[in-house]
Amino acid sequence: MNRAEAADLPDDGVLKTPERLRRRASRLLSQLSMRSGRLITEGLARVDARKWHYAVLASLHEYGPGSQAELSQRSGIYRSDMVGVLNELAERDLVERAPDPADRRRNVITISAQGRRHLRRLDKVLDDLHDELLAPLSPAERDQFVQLLTRLLDHHTRGS
């Protein structure tokens, strides 16, 4: 059917993926998200960090100390996974985990001075990585991109 068409194209040994697929926003999203994820993960690994570390440290810095459950909700990390993340952060002395005297079910997590320093560093690293990620876009386009993503995400987050 499209066999003839395909034969006309300059099929110079490179196997192209179908247009249909290429155009689907869902596919573009997942592919780009994968690339982006790799970029970020590898970049952070170079400074002995992970995405989740950043999420937790940022939460602590912006909203102050909190329980693990609070951090979970703010950072979007499941409380079951939060345990391990906090272990890693505590190992590195970036965070202090102490039982809450007011409610003995909870742990109060506090960011340390070293944690704040680390957070600043991560911010810098992430800025650079995002520069790489968004390299082909002009500043205006980057804003536009972020705004579009935000609107879409907000739309699909409402009601859950």
Next chain:
Amino acid sequence: MNRAEAADLPDDGVLKTPERLRRRASRLLSQLSMRSGRLITEGLARVDARKWHYAVLASLHEYGPGSQAELSQRSGIYRSDMVGVLNELAERDLVERAPDPADRRRNVITISAQGRRHLRRLDKVLDDLHDELLAPLSPAERDQFVQLLTRLLDHHTRGS
């Protein structure tokens, strides 16, 4: 530090994620990609299909029959995973898998009439799902969004 600021905000019981995190394109991407993935996966499941099925069927339809290795490259599915996908497609008689007489290492995969019908159906389903995914955007914005994604992905795909 930002504790005071945070306290000023209308913290009406809802735990917000830090602005820093919210703004990061990488996070927006991964979050949205997750939502999108779920939407698509669930939508396709309703018609007994998966994303991979669509990718393979679309490849076959646009470029004609091919070996599993060709399909792999075109659809971005690893050849190790392609085996299972083709098993599923063959089970449903959407595809025919026959040894290539010209090169007995290969299988030649051909889309069936039923497969073509199924592909049309999937296209319709995906159109609807993308309507849902991109609901908050105007047609112009959707184009813009797809174009931005494409440019970014192209940039990060070149050289690999």
Next chain:
DNA sequence: CCGACACCGTTAGTGTGACTAACGTTAGTC
């Protein structure tokens, strides 16, 4: 006061998607 219920942190496990390693088989190449 106490029993029902909800929340806390933690452990273990599930499912999926991207990816690697290795195998036997078959084709080309010198």
Next chain:
DNA sequence: GACTAACGTTAGTCACACTAACGGTGTCGG
């Protein structure tokens, strides 16, 4: 005819989102 490379296939790894269930703790209604 030996070497190398590609093919399909099987098995397994790794990270990530997510669920289930546990003991310990607070809260609230009767």
